[in-house]
Amino acid sequence: MGYVRLSCADNVLTRDIVLQKFRSIDWSNFYDDQLLFYTRPGGLLETRQIFADLITEFTLGGHNLKNPINPDHLAVVSGTTMILDLLGQVLFDEDDVLIAHSPFYHRFWNDFSDRGLVDIRDVPTFRPGSTDVVLDLQLYKDVYHKAVGEGRKVKAILLVNPSNPDGGYFGLDEIKPIVDWAVKEHNLFVVLDEIYDLSVYDPLEGNPFESAIRLFDNDPSLDRDKLIWMSGVSKNFSLPGLRTAVMYTPNLKVLNATKRFLMYQGPNATTEFIIREIIGDKTWVRDAFLPEAWQRLKKARDNTIAFLQKLKKVSGKDLRWIKPRAGFFIMIDFSEFLPAKTFAEEKNLQTKFVENNVLIVRGHSLSMNIPGWFRIVFSCRHWEEIEEGLRRMSTALGYHVD
């Protein structure tokens, strides 16, 4: 019996639609000479134009922008991981500080610090006994002053929206005070990782997801040179196999410094072509792909929650979770199942999950401040396998769920 891996943020739910699109690519559109010459670091103009159109129509909902997305302010890179790694080197000197809200995607430690040697300080968004996820400006201020008091230079804040691991999103009214404080009071860069921007499958009524690019567009007193935004195809289009992302910044110094590194991390012309053929077909994106992708993600989320409700009933425990609305995952609080509410007991529980052949990520790996939380990915397999993983998880907790 192998492992059921519910730990990696992949999405196979749209496999058929994506593969059909991939197989229908018209290769007569490919300019063969691109095979023979080195491509331009930062992406060909036609690729950047397609990303600019995608951001304008889908990320920004076609709103009239005072500052339209200029393809010359974009760089095409081989994944957001690589963008974060490059920013670690472009924006920071060794031991400079990045402030990030936590819990956060576990790889940020590697992305910013393996080579950039960045010191990430976290601002918790979870509170004991609550499932609300809150951005608290006072906590940002506390973290900032502590770092400065230690003689550190704080260079940037990182905002991930929609958020990994809880699958929720912050409204612009929640983000604006943080961005205003960061830019207007401390001249910090605002790094926006919006890699799940087109993966919002269950928006809150009257409060849809909005890109924080709009804050910079709406408020002329916000220095646009502090805006660095990114998204990519790994999540929204379930194409990590084509690992391509785009960075947008009106700050040409940051853009050009980043582009200097793209001899090392740029995609090749053939990858760019395939990306253009897929995401450049806006009719397909709008009418065929996104509505179906959202419907399937919502169904997988609902199936997972229905399973958790059964586990809650069978166990009689106060099992809690955060209802996700975006992305591929759900955060669950298993603290009621721990003999003591400690990270050591959380680790013991993870060991039990592994012994029962199911792999899920524990909160500690996500820089979570409260023990007992785990993240489960519900889109990385088809439902029968996800359900099998959830059954094994229940067995590890000591319960049988049909």
Ligand SMILES: Cc1ncc(COP(=O)(O)O)c(C=O)c1O
């Ligand atoms: C929040 C977040 N940022 C970045 C990445 C990395 O994406 P990419 O495949 O573009 O490197 C992930 C992948 O899980 C993620 O969840």
